[in-house]
Amino acid sequence: MAASVEKKIADLRQQINHHNQLYYQQARPEISDREFDKLLQELIDLEKQHPELLTADSPTQRVGGDVQTALKPVSHAVPMMSIENTYSEQEVRAFDERVKKSLDDAQPAYVLEPKIDGTSISLRYEEGVLVLAATRGRGNVGDDVTINARTIGAIPLRLTSSEAHTVPAIVEVRGEVYMDNADFQLVNKEIVADGEAPYANPRNLTAGTLRRLDPKIVARRKLRFLAHGLGQVEPNPARSYWEWMQLLRAWGLPLPKEVKHVANVDEAIEQIHAFEKIRPTLPYMTDGIVMKVDAFDQRDRLGATSKAPRWVIAYKYETEQQPTILNSVDWQVGKGGSLTPVGRVEPVFIGGVTVSNVTLHNIDQIRKLDLHLGDTVVIERAGEVIPYLVQAIKEKRPAGAKTVGEPTQCPTCQTDVEREALPEDTAAYRCLNHECSEYFERVRVKKAKLPAACPICAGKIEVLASGIDLYCPNQDCPDQIKGRLLWYCNRSQMDIEGVGDKLVEQLVDKGLVRTFADLYQLKAEDLSGMTSEVEQGEKLVTRTVGEKVANKVVENIQKSKGQKLERLLAGLGIHHVGNRVAHVIAGAFGSLDAIASATAEQLSAVNEIGDVIADSVRDFFHNESSLAVVRALQAAGVDPKQDVKKAADVASQLFAGKTIVVTGSMKTMTRQQIEELIVQLGGKASGSVSKKTSFVVAGEEAGSKLEKARELGVEVLTEEQFIERARAAAPVDGAAAAVETPAPTQSSSPEPPKPERPKSVRPKSGRSKSEGSSTKAAKNADETDSLF
Ligand SMILES: NC(=O)c1ccc[n+]([C@@H]2O[C@H](COP(=O)([O-])OP(=O)(O)OC[C@H]3O[C@@H](n4cnc5c(N)ncnc54)[C@H](O)[C@@H]3O)[C@@H](O)[C@H]2O)c1
């Protein structure tokens, strides 16, 4: 045990040192700050538990940066330290408690400032004249960057002294050197034109630039400066930071407009939330708020650790934001024919990945954001959520920029586009968490019933207030055919491994497959020479389909004949029929034939199935072309049957109304099986943990989701405890069987193989006329009426 902890610690230190080096020395990080902070936190926790293993050179004990040998090292009279940071409100309160305790329960006032994403600098003025500018370096020693700092317009070379505000003999002003979003884009373009690799974000470019040896380059790069602190000051004319700030202004130093003085932690948290709203509108990037004790005597009493002062904390926002440029907009056709605009942006490194495409959702969204081609835009990403375009910065719009146009013809089949507007009192929304089942759907509800968060995963939703859908009415549009096939083969439906984006595209383009049934006629020879994409770690790699793979794919397709009826039913892509509704209908009727011949009345008599769903299912099976598809599937041998469940199985609703997250690796069942069981028992399986999560089932090596659950105080069950709980539903044969034996179609591998991962930009959303929200409808039969 001890040896493994030691190894873990050594391992973490090595990783952290590696990332520090990339971040500070090369200004080219490979992982997101959130990921980095997690590694660091893990190390801090381990060192706390094992103080005997703590060493002075641990990265937890040092300020992260370093000095560059090419520049002259200078020591700081007052060290430039790190700031302890947190992502949680609770920890901000805990910080306030700690501070009060050290101050004998006195309530300190705080100053809040935006945490500008740049690099810090110390400016030393003697008799009012700038004599030295230095980087933070490793805290006590930094790099002399005076000649570079002199090129920055916002940095005064001489302070303005007046009778009312005399400048002390020695003044060290600390602050942030940073770059405006729009300047970053321009400069990065020039860098690329010079044959260098572009920088991931303005912070890195600033840090890299400030330490250049040639001040002419620095001068061209439009660096800016805002003050946020002090070093050595003699004599110090201020008793508090707030006073200090007023002096700085009088001496001619720039400060951010957004600074706030607050009386207690409640007000501080209020400001933290308020700032989150204006964050994307600022011309520079911020990653949080810095909260500082105002009074200098209180600061002195609080002191510092080896790494950071005890009187300051940074609250960092979960959502990372980065600026980029919107170059063009393409329209993509979804499986239901809807046209979704996709923005092509200058590649931007955000949340640990490089993003060059962002979904813009629909034409309304484009108009609401007032997007023009060439705009500087802010992209946001929180955890696993898909990247999102939050804002266009209008002040930075190039002259003569064109608005984004609306297509009149389908970009794929050139059929005239049709328009469908939402009825008056309705609105549409969709979930932005791509792990959520509702992510794919645009859900329409009465305006009054709009949820604040996704009812499935409690994640962030996007409200499309008026919602105009543009769609291609041609069912034979190749993109729609591809979308339907992909949906059918997806992991959550027929789970046909190996049939993903790339392969479907070629199969349809070569005319080999048009309907689901055509898949079953494929022979291995048909596939040879095609290319497919496979996941290798984080990356998607393209490879040519060889004989072995072709055989395997054909085998997988054939094997899918054994999938359960509910998966087939969901795979058909019937409007309003997602996995949950499919499960209910399959359980009530037992076969495709029984479902096909059911009347709307018989369908709506089933618990959870409302009129809208019933009509939609009836319409599908009474439509000649879709019925032909079903008959062809049956003829190909895809016709699963199952026992019909007795109506009103109370026990089957064991998890009704519960949202459950499964994470980590399991021993007796696969994660997917557990999720299926949750759905069978009336619950919702969600991909992300929030306050609304009922409980989390955590297997081995559960990572951030488990952490989040603990942080939020959400109940956590082990796999065994979960199975125990699910067994309470034993009277239901389905559930009992699922608990006892894995479903027959599952392989014995611990994690079911994933099919090719669909590209995140590919719109999975169809117009809701054709897809709607099964999940929403299923949640509560009463709400079915609010669906359209
Ligand atoms: N992605 C990676 O690989 C990687 C590697 C190392 C570090 N990092 C990130 O760098 C940070 C490391 O922390 P750090 O020690 O450099 O401190 P920090 O960057 O979190 O905070 C201190 C710095 O904040 C800046 N700052 C901005 N506004 C300020 C204000 N109003 N008042 C005071 N300071 C302000 C200053 O430059 C100061 O040096 C973490 O956020 C970490 O995630 C990332």
Ligand SMILES: [Zn+2]
């Ligand atoms: Zn089309």
